[in-house]
Amino acid sequence: MESLDLKPFSQACQNNRAPILKHLRRLLDGAKTVLEVGSGTGQHAVHFAKSLPDVTWLASDLEEHHAGIRLWMAEYDLPNLRGPFVLDVNEPWPELPAIDAIYSANTAHIMAWPSVEQLFAKVGAQLSTGGLFVLYGPMNYGGSYTSESNERFDVWLKAQDPERGIRDFEKIQYLAQLAHLQALEDNEMPANNRLLVWRKA
Template identity: 55%
Template sequence: MYPEKPFSQACENNRQPILDILQRALADRQQVLELGSGTGQHAVYFAPRLPHLTWQTTDLAVNHEGINAWIDEFPADNLRRPLLVNADQRPWQLDDYQPDALYTANTCHIMAWSSVENLFAELEILMPEDATLAIYGPFNYGGRFTSDSNARFDQWLKQQAPHQGIRDFEAVNRLAETAGFRLAEDNAMPANNRLLIWKKRSTTSD
């Protein structure tokens, strides 16, 4: 019925393991901003299963048609149509949306490192105290790949575009700490991925 919808098998494979953690990590949140909604598959799966919050999709304009196609087929009262957000174009224009959580999947290794830096610089300003940050994807630890498949994936990414590549957890965590976030969880996920959860510190905390 909707042959034009984009499709990611990885999204189908990882959506339930991610949701299992988000149901806990976002239990006290109200408004979630999804950075880089991609095909839109995560949004239409997560939003109705997290009915206590509003799920705001975002992406570059080129992906909005596909995201809207998924929303058209699987609408939810708490799911909002995509806003145009580019990590490198700050400040982000979110209309009236005031997120207390941000979720993003498989973006840090696609964006240039300078864009990852811009992402965290924006989060430092945008996100309120006690905000939750959830990032899903592959990460290196201690400068090493966690699996042979991740090493092959990194090589493939760099062949597609030199600025792409699996990021070092330690480097990403430093950006998060500089932006005022403290790591709360590092969850091992299927297919050698991680789901990292940070909480933004209070300005009056240590």
């Protein structure tokens, strides 16, 4: 009898992992340990850990996602993938090893704004000088959507929860400044997403 595949699956993760990995290969050259905030299904964690064998990848998320992440981790059985750690940006972060970079995808538009503020404050506190923060997802610029599909997505997000929504790049950048994160890159990505990179001063 065939076993049922119960792993959670995101088509978006499947689609965006290659273009994100292209940047991570470059950005994480020489990095030893990377923390992922909001690992979700766990698909990015296994793909990036498998593709970047010199990096120890720490998966994390709210506890409700851990069972799914563990299913992906069990299938791939990668020596350089650890976790999942219970990490809620609104709570004290768990005891973690020294981290060279923090990566988070599609989280800023899902968390309420006060949680986004917490995310940046805690990223700034967690990273040592020179550490990178890489944030992937849709952004608005100058108060405007970058595409009609992003506008539709934002309406849909707010219908799910009024505290969700595509964030303004300028407000995100202000949080980064408060956290002593210097803007390094703003990369255009497929499907009207961005890959933003900061370095801890």
